[in-house]
Amino acid sequence: MLLAETIRTIPDYPKKGILFRDITTLLGDARAFRRAVDELVQPWAGTKIDKVAGIEARGFILGGAVAHQLSAGFIPIRKKGKLPHATVSIPYSLEYGLDHMEMHEDAVTKGERVILVDDLIATGGTAEGAVKLLRQMHAEVIAACFVIDLPDLGGAAKLEALKVPVRSLVTFRATRRPWRPPGSRTSRSARGSASRGHCRARTCRRARARRRSRCRCASMPRIGSR
Numbered sequence: 376m377l378l379a380e381t382i383r384t385i386p387d388y389p390k391k392g393i394l395f396r397d398i399t400t401l402l403g404d405a406r407a408f409r410r411a412v413d414e415l416v417q418p419w420a421g422t423k424i425d426k427v428a429g430i431e432a433r434g435f436i437l438g439g440a441v442a443h444q445l446s447a448g449f450i451p452i453r454k455k456g457k458l459p460h461a462t463v464s465i466p467y468s469l470e471y472g473l474d475h476m477e478m479h480e481d482a483v484t485k486g487e488r489v490i491l492v493d494d495l496i497a498t499g500g501t502a503e504g505a506v507k508l509l510r511q512m513h514a515e516v517i518a519a520c521f522v523i524d525l526p527d528l529g530g531a532a533k534l535e536a537l538k539v540p541v542r543s544l545v546t547f548r549a550t551r552r553p554w555r556p557p558g559s560r561t562s563r564s565a566r567g568s569a570s571r572g573h574c575r576a577r578t579c580r581r582a583r584a585r586r587r588s589r590c591r592c593a594s595m596p597r598i599g600s601r
């Protein structure tokens with residue numbers, strides 16, 4: 376099973392020109408959900424992780440499961456005004472907008488080892504904000520983990536420049552595709568990942584190798600690879 380194939384792509388959501396990578400289809404598939412969580416957890420199994428920080432909202436679902444597997448605490452990083460106790464706050468930019476994120480000021484203590492989890496990294500503005508928030512409270516950010524990386528938007532590179540190792544399970548490149556009639560062998564309307572005119576037949580060995588190289592699963596860890 377390819378994780379990439381369990382993710383639905385919705386064109387022009389929430390704005391025209393955005394290819395929204397919808398992980399609700401992955402979450403609804405028991406095997407895919409389990410596999411995604413296992414692969415996010417795998418590099419940290421047996422290491423000391425004090426807390427997992429999840430970014431609202433899809434980062435809560437994944438981060439909660441990862442924290443449980445690692446026997447770590449969970450830190451919710453939320454949009455402004457949602458947390459009930461005293462907070463620390465930081466502005467951040469999104470692929471499609473600007474916002475503020477917050478965390479409880481007592482959510483983490485100095486020197487705690489934290490991994491950050493979200494569903495997707497695009498421009499990296501959200502994750503960068505979360506890293507700065509955690510560092511503001513003197514946490515040690517061990518890594519940032521995502522199901523999806525959109526490398527053309529430079530987010531992973533931005534985090535690595537902050538000395539935060541990045542791990543992602545699936546990569547989608549943002550190239551424009553020529554229109555093809557629905558049902559044609561090379562039509563990929565539901566997935567929307569890169570087409571460079573390669574053969575995509577399931578029986579083709581090269582096509583399988585290309586698909587494997589796009590799915591950065593546990594056997595191909597990315598940490599420190601850039």
Ligand code: AMP
Pocket residue numbers: 393394395396397430431433468469470471493494495496497498499500501502530
């Ligand atoms: P960014 O700050 O640009 O890295 O955006 C990452 C955050 O925005 C994540 O919390 C994602 O859930 C969401 N996001 C940004 N772009 C997309 C996209 N194309 N599809 C789905 N979610 C996205």
